[in-house]
Amino acid sequence: MSRTSWSAAAAVALLPLLAACVPNDPAGGAASSDAPGALTVSSTADACEVSADSAPSGTLTFSVTNDGSDVTEFYLLADDGLRIVSEIENIGPGISRDLVVQAAPGDYYTACKPGMVGDGIRAAFTVTDSGQEVGPTGDTADQLAAAEAAYVAYVKDQAGSLIAGTQEFADAYAAGDDDRARDLYAATRVHWERVEPVAESFGDLDPTLDLREADLEDGQAWTGWHLIEKDLWQPTPDANGGETYVPLTAEERAAAADDLVANTQKLVDQVTADGFTFEAFQIANGAKGLLDEVATGKVTGEEEIWSHTDLWDFQANVDGARVAYEVLQDVVTEQDPDLAADLDQRFVDLEGLLAAQGSVDAGFVAYTDLTDAQVAELAAAVDALSEPLSRLTTTMTGA
Amino acid sequence: MTAAPGPGGTRPGAPRTGMSRRALLGLGGGLVAGAAAAGAAGAVAVDAARSPAPAAPSSGADRTYPFTGAHQAGIVTPAQDRLYLAAFDVTTTDRDALVDLLRRWTVMAARMTQGLPAGQFAPASGPYDAPPDDTGEAADLPAAGLTITFGFGRSLFVGAPGATGPDADRFGLAGRLPAGLIELPHFAGDDLDPARSDGDLVVQACADDPQVAVHAVRNLSRAAFGTARIRWTQLGYGRTSSTSTAQKTPRNLFGFKDGTANLKAEETADVEAHVWVPASAATEGGTDAAWLTGGSYLVARRIRMHIETWDRSSLREQEALVGRNKGEGAPLSGGTEFTEPDLDATGGDGTPLVALDSHVRLAHPTQNDGVRMLRRGYNFTDGNDALGRLDAGLFFLAFVVDPRTHFVPMQTRLSSQDGLMEYLVHTGSGLFAVPPGVPDGALPTGADGTPALAEDGPFVGQALFG
Numbered sequence: 001m002s003r004t005s006w007s008a009a010a011a012v013a014l015l016p017l018l019a020a021c022v023p024n025d026p027a028g029g030a031a032s033s034d035a036p037g038a039l040t041v042s043s044t045a046d047a048c049e050v051s052a053d054s055a056p057s058g059t060l061t062f063s064v065t066n067d068g069s070d071v072t073e074f075y076l077l078a079d080d081g082l083r084i085v086s087e088i089e090n091i092g093p094g095i096s097r098d099l100v101v102q103a104a105p106g107d108y109y110t111a112c113k114p115g116m117v118g119d120g121i122r123a124a125f126t127v128t129d130s131g132q133e134v135g136p137t138g139d140t141a142d143q144l145a146a147a148e149a150a151y152v153a154y155v156k157d158q159a160g161s162l163i164a165g166t167q168e169f170a171d172a173y174a175a176g177d178d179d180r181a182r183d184l185y186a187a188t189r190v191h192w193e194r195v196e197p198v199a200e201s202f203g204d205l206d207p208t209l210d211l212r213e214a215d216l217e218d219g220q221a222w223t224g225w226h227l228i229e230k231d232l233w234q235p236t237p238d239a240n241g242g243e244t245y246v247p248l249t250a251e252e253r254a255a256a257a258d259d260l261v262a263n264t265q266k267l268v269d270q271v272t273a274d275g276f277t278f279e280a281f282q283i284a285n286g287a288k289g290l291l292d293e294v295a296t297g298k299v300t301g302e303e304e305i306w307s308h309t310d311l312w313d314f315q316a317n318v319d320g321a322r323v324a325y326e327v328l329q330d331v332v333t334e335q336d337p338d339l340a341a342d343l344d345q346r347f348v349d350l351e352g353l354l355a356a357q358g359s360v361d362a363g364f365v366a367y368t369d370l371t372d373a374q375v376a377e378l379a380a381a382v383d384a385l386s387e388p389l390s391r392l393t394t395t396m397t398g399a
Numbered sequence: 400m401t402a403a404p405g406p407g408g409t410r411p412g413a414p415r416t417g418m419s420r421r422a423l424l425g426l427g428g429g430l431v432a433g434a435a436a437a438g439a440a441g442a443v444a445v446d447a448a449r450s451p452a453p454a455a456p457s458s459g460a461d462r463t464y465p466f467t468g469a470h471q472a473g474i475v476t477p478a479q480d481r482l483y484l485a486a487f488d489v490t491t492t493d494r495d496a497l498v499d500l501l502r503r504w505t506v507m508a509a510r511m512t513q514g515l516p517a518g519q520f521a522p523a524s525g526p527y528d529a530p531p532d533d534t535g536e537a538a539d540l541p542a543a544g545l546t547i548t549f550g551f552g553r554s555l556f557v558g559a560p561g562a563t564g565p566d567a568d569r570f571g572l573a574g575r576l577p578a579g580l581i582e583l584p585h586f587a588g589d590d591l592d593p594a595r596s597d598g599d600l601v602v603q604a605c606a607d608d609p610q611v612a613v614h615a616v617r618n619l620s621r622a623a624f625g626t627a628r629i630r631w632t633q634l635g636y637g638r639t640s641s642t643s644t645a646q647k648t649p650r651n652l653f654g655f656k657d658g659t660a661n662l663k664a665e666e667t668a669d670v671e672a673h674v675w676v677p678a679s680a681a682t683e684g685g686t687d688a689a690w691l692t693g694g695s696y697l698v699a700r701r702i703r704m705h706i707e708t709w710d711r712s713s714l715r716e717q718e719a720l721v722g723r724n725k726g727e728g729a730p731l732s733g734g735t736e737f738t739e740p741d742l743d744a745t746g747g748d749g750t751p752l753v754a755l756d757s758h759v760r761l762a763h764p765t766q767n768d769g770v771r772m773l774r775r776g777y778n779f780t781d782g783n784d785a786l787g788r789l790d791a792g793l794f795f796l797a798f799v800v801d802p803r804t805h806f807v808p809m810q811t812r813l814s815s816q817d818g819l820m821e822y823l824v825h826t827g828s829g830l831f832a833v834p835p836g837v838p839d840g841a842l843p844t845g846a847d848g849t850p851a852l853a854e855d856g857p858f859v860g861q862a863l864f865g
Contacts (some may be wrong), residue, residue, distance in 0.1 A: 037846070063524070088527060100526045281528070346625060376628075380490050384625030394529035 037061060041112065043091070044068040048112030048121040055103070056130035062099040062110075066091045070115040074099060076125070079107040086398065089116075101398070105129040140331055144280045144396070147327040151283050152276060154323050155195050159268045162191035166264045170257035173228055176250070182232050186309035189225060190360050192264075193316035194323070196293065197286030198278060199267055208263045212303070223259045226306075231256075233306035280328060284392040287324035290317040291386040299379045301367040311364035314378075315354050321389065322347050328396060335395045339388055346385040353381050460607060461541035466509040468836045469693060470675065471859065473546030474773065474798050475664035477643040479605040482635030482777040482794070483612040484699065485620065486598025486829055487627040489555065494570045498864055500626040504549065504602075504619055505858040509842055509850040514542035517618040519845060534621070536614050543608035547615055549859045550697050550831030553580045555599040575863055577676070577691045578684025579801040580832045586814035588824060595701055595827030598630040603697070603796070605775075609634065631827070633701060635777025635794045642775060648728060648736065651793050652704055652778050653822075655721050656728035659736055660763075662773040673771045673805065674798050690862035693835035695798045698772075698806050701779070701827030704792035709822045720818040722759030730759060742766075756818040762809060770805045772797040792823070802830055834860040 040051040041064040050062070064074045071092055076085040076099065085108065086101040105127050111120035165188035172180040192199070192210070200206045207215075209224040216222055231248045248256065270276065278286075297303040298314040325332070325343055333340040357374075358364035370378075464472045489497055507517045516522055518532025525531055556576040558567040567573065604615040613634075620629055639651045640658035644665050651657040662669055674695050681689040709717070718724050722731055722740065730740030732752045740759055744752045753760050764771055775798065780791040799805035814820060837857050845851030 096524070097527060098520070098524045342625075377490075380624075380628045383628065384490070387621065387624040390530045394526045397528040398526065 039063070041065065041074060041110070042067045043072040043074060043112035043114055043121075045070065045114050046121070048074075048110065048123065050110050050123060050125065053123065054126040054128055056132070057103055057105045057127050057134050058130050058132045060101050060103050060127075062101075063096060064088060064091060064099060064112075065096040066093050066114075068114050069093050073113040073116055073120070075109075075111040075113070075120060076101055076103070077109040077111055077122075079109075081109055081122070102134055103127045104134040140334065143331050143334075147280055147283065147331065148277060150327040151278055151324060152271075154327070155198050155271050155278065158191045158195045159271045162188070162195075163261075163264050163268045165191060167261055170261045173232070174254050174257040176253075178232055181228075182307075185225075185229065185232065185307060186304075186312035186364075187360065189309075190312055190316040190319075192225075193293075193313045194320035195271075196317070196320070197282075197289045198271060200289070201278075201282070202267065202270055205263060205267050205270075209260070209267075212305070214302075223256065224263070225260065226304075228256055228260065229304065230306045233308075235306060280331070280396040281393050283324045283328060284396045287321040287392055288386065288389050290321040290324070291382060291389055293317050295379070295382050295386060299375060299382055301375075304367065308366040308368045309364070310367040311354065311357055312360060315360055315364070318347075318350060318354065321385075322351075325389070325392065328392065332392065332395055335398065336391075339391060339395060342388045343385070343392075346381070346388065350378075350381040350385050353378055460543050461514070462544045462607075463513050463542045464544060464546050465839070466512045466547070466837070467839045467842060469838070470695075471548045471833060471836045472512070473548035473603055473605050474674065474695060474775070474833070475642060475670060476544075476546050476605070477646055477664070478638040478640055478775055479544045479546070480607045480636065480638055481605065481609040481612050482638075482796075483604045483609065483616045483632065484635070484794075484796075485602045485604075485616045485632040486552070486630045487600040487602070487620075487623060488630045489569070489599040489627045491626050492565070492569045494864070496626050497570060498858070500623055501549075501860055501864075502856055502858040503622050503852060505837060506842070506850050506852050506856065507619060507622060508547040508549075508615070508859075509837075511537075511615050511618065512542065512545045512547055513849075514545075515849055517622075519847075519849075519851065534614065534618055536617075537611050540608055540611055540614075543606040543611040545604065545606040545611050545615060547619075548603040548605075548697075548833060550601040550603070550833040551580075551860065551863070552598050552601065552829065552831050553582060554597060556580065559597075572863065574686050575688060575690060576684065576686050577688035577832050578680065578686070579676075579696055579803055580830065581803060581807075583802070583828060583830055584807065584811075586810050586825065588814050588820055589828070590824050590826055591828050592826055595631045595633075597829055598831075600627060601697065601699070601829065601831045609636065633699075633779060633794050633827070634781075635779050637778040639776040639778055639793055640774040642773060651776075652706055652780075652791055653709060653717070653721070653819075655717075655723065655725055656736065657776070657793075658774055659723075659728055660759075660771075662771045669771055670773065673800050674773050676800055680801065690860070690865070691832055691834060695800065695833045696802050696805075697829075697831045697833050698795070698797045698799060698802055699827070699829040699831070700795040700825050702793045702795055703790065703824050703826050705788075705822045705824070706791055707788050712822075719754050720757060720822075722753045722757030731757075754818070756816055758813070758817055758819050761813050761817050767809045767812070768804070770799075770809070772799045772805050772809075798833065834863060837861075 037055060037058055037060045039055060039060065039062050041062050042049040043064060043066050045068045062074065062076070064072075066072045071090060073087060073089045073091065075087045077083065078085055085103070086099055088097050088099045091097050108125040108127060109122045110125045111122045113120035165184065169181055169184040169188050172178075172184060196206070196210070199209070207224075210226070211222065211224055212226050213222065213230065227248075230245070231253070234245050234247060237244050294314055294317045298310045298317065301308065301310050303313050304310045325347070329340060332343070357370070464476050466472060491497065511517055516533035516538070518525075520532050522531045522533040522535030522538050553576070554562075555570065556568075556572045558569065560582060602616060602619055604612040606612040606615070616632065638649055640661045641648050642661065642664055644663050648656040648659050662673055664670065676691045676694050676696070678689070678692045681687065681692055714725065718731060723729060724731065728736040730738060730753055732738075732741035732744040740753050740763065742751065742753055742760055742763065742765070746752055751760075760766060775796040777794045777796070778791070779794045780789055783789050797806065814825075837859055841857045842850045843853040843856050
């Protein structure tokens, strides 16, 4: 991902209809060959034909078509020929893709890189002053690096709390202290749910720890939190597909508890390993992913079908998304102040609704105690937040 | 029974051939070529005043109707084959956010009705790390005669029934409530589901292709997240009314022609008298409702039909209940489909040929103080109930000048006296004030010549917020 900058109004101009109301931009925005900000690029084995060698400052859209036979890339480079202003990669033969960039007046280079090697086929490109305000062009690399460091620190902190809590929970459960285990269940899982996108990035860990019974393939062994959840909140036959629930034996309990701790420790080991990083675009994708989790699992009460502690998970997912947003907030505010203002408000709205149902410290009401109207209101607030959150990644990758 | 259309009557909203999405996107050069073509189409089609309609054939899936005009499209527009109607609840109390939404909806509707993508980028282009600004399922489809019509429910002005305090007047609009936007009374036999009734806003999308209509509502709903959410929606097919004399009378799920006597676009004097809200109504309720002048009221009723029992009734009973014969649609007093029924004609035993409890008699203008309505209903089939019966019927839509004179009295009579009621139950209901259109030529365009969002751009219902 390039870390160089384009401008403030960028994402607003990108998606004008879905963003808050913005002034019509006569100098660019729409991709038409008649529009001054719209350019076409044809990349072949030995040529990089750009439809014009200059454009007025503002939103530029390069529609890049790979007319060659090798995979290609396209770059807009700063006047030193080194700094990448923006780029698109992995354009297969015959494919077209857009590079949308906010460009300030100045000298640039365009470059196609067929075969993805070498310095590329370059040409000078001039952005003239349209008089339109283009946002700050300072290098945001430092801000993004700081964001990534802050997020990794958060993940490590949550992982530390998770392993300590999981050990305590597993001990209580293995020892048959079910009341204690039930008390600890939701509050411990909060640390997991806050950083779940990180766990998902390790692929095999998430299923071993967080698979729900409904997700199991035929014959697949069930491990993790929800196996124990069911054993702690044992269903009646009616709620168990007509079958009498068979509690786990002492040996099975011990094995389930050991598995849970061991797999959680693997997660901790991975995030505390030297060199563990989580890039800005991953943080942004993770924030959206957390809200998707809420929309499909928590707000429907499907995540915790035995304990009905879905609102803890809900709060934790929102916490995780908010932290992810907050570490990126300086960059977002600079790139797209309207998006930042939208997100600020909608986090407040959603957290206000959740606060009416409890807190992680004081406990939440059971999902089954929510009225249909309350669930609908929460779902609407989740949708309201998710829609602008889905534009966070493009703000990062464009930064 | 329909007044004959005037000779040489104009055809409001006459379709013309526009640029199809396929044409827009399939020009080979990718986005740029496509958008250039889109610009041309948009510039032609959006502004009817500047670009008189060419004499294009009225058939073809790529027909488009102008979005702008004195009245909103989708009312006297020849009824398209498919409907997707959505009622929304506004979830914010921020008046500016509501205005923003209406402004965004206006631009999106102006674009989609001309076969353009909802946003400035095509659904398969734009920034690679952003979700596309159009959902894409209509990308290869023509405009299919899409119209999008917006309306406001009573709850937008005064809150849900029984609301008090700030909940009652969330947007400072109570003083703008039009006198006709009443709470509909309970009619005999109503079994209304609140989850299929009412709403703060309504969007009626009609097209000849259901995917185009659904695409429109889906994208508008997406733009509304955080400001409004869908309360209920209804899919309809097989238009059950003709709104133009050029259209053949269709049939409802009872198998009878429906809408023979419907008010048609060509009957300009009657449309003026029975559909559009006159300036004289503006202060009638002691409120300032001048914003609705030139608009209309939309009555929506989801009428489930007990089709299984209907199908077991004799042809004699079916025709007697409707008052027309099933094949031709002629009144039982004789003639052909468009012959006026003779309500005084009797048979050999002295009983009226058009029965006293027949639908045609009870709904006839002479029995209803001469009122007429412009109906625009559709058939629906929403799966089945637990007993294996189709959840099917008629989604009744009518545009009227005032529901107090043009719907409530007739429905009161029908619900208590109409023999057909034995086979009907009303399961959903909505009443909406439909503002006039956005004037021709008023919408700003972007660099590519297509409708674009502008901070002070006009929007449907703007006068309500002025």
